[in-house]
Amino acid sequence: MERVVGGGALPFILTGVGVLLLYRIFVRLRQGASVQGAVVVITGASSGLGKECARVFHAAGARLVLCGRDAARLQQVVQELAARPTGSQQQMFTPSTVVFDLAKADMVDRAAEEILKCYGQVDVLINNAGISYRGNILDTHISVQRDVMETNYFGPIALTQALLPSMVQRRSGHIVVISSIQGKIAIPYRSAYAASKHAIQAYFDCLRAEVECFRIPVTVVSPGYIQTNLSLNAVTADGSTYGVMDKSTATGWDPRDVAHAVLKAVRRRSKDVVLAGPLPSVAIYLRTLWPALFFKIMASRARKERKPKTE
Numbered sequence: 001m002e003r004v005v006g007g008g009a010l011p012f013i014l015t016g017v018g019v020l021l022l023y024r025i026f027v028r029l030r031q032g033a034s035v036q037g038a039v040v041v042i043t044g045a046s047s048g049l050g051k052e053c054a055r056v057f058h059a060a061g062a063r064l065v066l067c068g069r070d071a072a073r074l075q076q077v078v079q080e081l082a083a084r085p086t087g088s089q090q091q092m093f094t095p096s097t098v099v100f101d102l103a104k105a106d107m108v109d110r111a112a113e114e115i116l117k118c119y120g121q122v123d124v125l126i127n128n129a130g131i132s133y134r135g136n137i138l139d140t141h142i143s144v145q146r147d148v149m150e151t152n153y154f155g156p157i158a159l160t161q162a163l164l165p166s167m168v169q170r171r172s173g174h175i176v177v178i179s180s181i182q183g184k185i186a187i188p189y190r191s192a193y194a195a196s197k198h199a200i201q202a203y204f205d206c207l208r209a210e211v212e213c214f215r216i217p218v219t220v221v222s223p224g225y226i227q228t229n230l231s232l233n234a235v236t237a238d239g240s241t242y243g244v245m246d247k248s249t250a251t252g253w254d255p256r257d258v259a260h261a262v263l264k265a266v267r268r269r270s271k272d273v274v275l276a277g278p279l280p281s282v283a284i285y286l287r288t289l290w291p292a293l294f295f296k297i298m299a300s301r302a303r304k305e306r307k308p309k310t311e
C-alpha cells in the first residue's frame, strides 16, 4: 500500500519541484542581475531622487559611495540608512561619502580618485546630480547657461571619463545617467536645462556604442516631473534661486517609484528608460513624426507662459 502511494506521488513531487525551479529562474531573469555587494556611486545623494536611490540600493545590499557638495547632509543620509530596519537577511554596508562640486572641473578628477579608493572599484556609477533652470532666453546671461551646463553636462561626463578606464580595465561596470523628458523634447523657458539634458542624452548614446565591446552597459533614464526640490533649487535668468515649488513638480512621480525603476534598469541593464505619462510620451513621438505641430504647440505654450513663474 505504502509503495503504491509513494510511486504515485513521486511524479507529482518532481513536477512540483520542476515548476518551482522554472518559476525561480523566470523571476530571476525578470529581476536581472543582483546588486548585492556591488559598489554603487550616486551623485546628488543628499536629496530628492539621489537620496531615494541611496535607500533603494542600500536595501538591495549595495556598497554605496554617496556624493554631493554638503558633507553634513550626506552624513545625515548615512545615519538615516543605518537607522532603517533592513527587513531582509542580506548583508548591509555602511555607505562612504565623497564631497565635491561637479561644476568645478578641478575637483572632479580628485573626487574620482577618492571614489576609487573607497572600495578599489566602481560597479555602477549613477550620474544623478543636477540643477534646473527657469527663464526667458532674452533675459538670461550666457554665464547662467554655462553654469547649468557645468553641473548637468560637463561635471557628469568628466566624472564618467575619470572612472571609465578602471571599468574598461576590469571589463566590468555600468554607467547610468538621470536625464529627463526634457532630454527628448525641449519646452519653452527651460533652455539651459533642456539643452544640458539633450547633450547628456547624445553623449551617453555615443558612449553606449563605444563601450559595448568592453561589456559596460550605459543606461539613460528620462523621467517626467518628480516630487523633489528641483524647482525650488532651480536657477533663474540672473543666476538667483527660483525658490518656487512648481505645481508640475509637486504633483509629479513619487521619487521612491523612480528609484525602484532605476534599480530595475540597472538589474536588467536597460539602455534607455522613459518614465512618462501618456501626454509626454505622445509629445516625444510628435517631435519626431510631426515636428511642425509640436513647434506650434510649444509656441502656444510659450505665449501662455510669458511669465515662467506660473505653471
Ligand SMILES: NC(=O)c1ccc[n+]([C@@H]2O[C@H](COP(=O)([O-])OP(=O)(O)OC[C@H]3O[C@@H](n4cnc5c(N)ncnc54)[C@H](OP(=O)(O)O)[C@@H]3O)[C@@H](O)[C@H]2O)c1
Pocket (backbone or CB within 6 Å): 043, 044, 045, 046, 047, 048, 049, 050, 067, 068, 069, 070, 073, 100, 101, 102, 103, 128, 129, 130, 131, 132, 151, 178, 179, 180, 181, 222, 223, 224, 225, 226, 227, 228, 229, 230, 231, 233, 249, 252
Ligand atoms: N524633479 C524632477 O522633476 C526631475 C525630472 C526629471 C529629471 N530629474 C533629474 O533628477 C536628478 C536629481 O534631481 P532631483 O529632482 O532629486 O533634485 P534635487 O532634490 O534638487 O537634488 C539635486 C541633487 O544634485 C546635487 N547637486 C546639485 N548641484 C550640484 C553640484 N554642482 N555638484 C554636486 N552635486 C550637485 C544636490 O546636492 P547638494 O546640493 O547637496 O550638493 C542634490 O543632491 C537631476 O539630474 C534632475 O535633472 C528631476
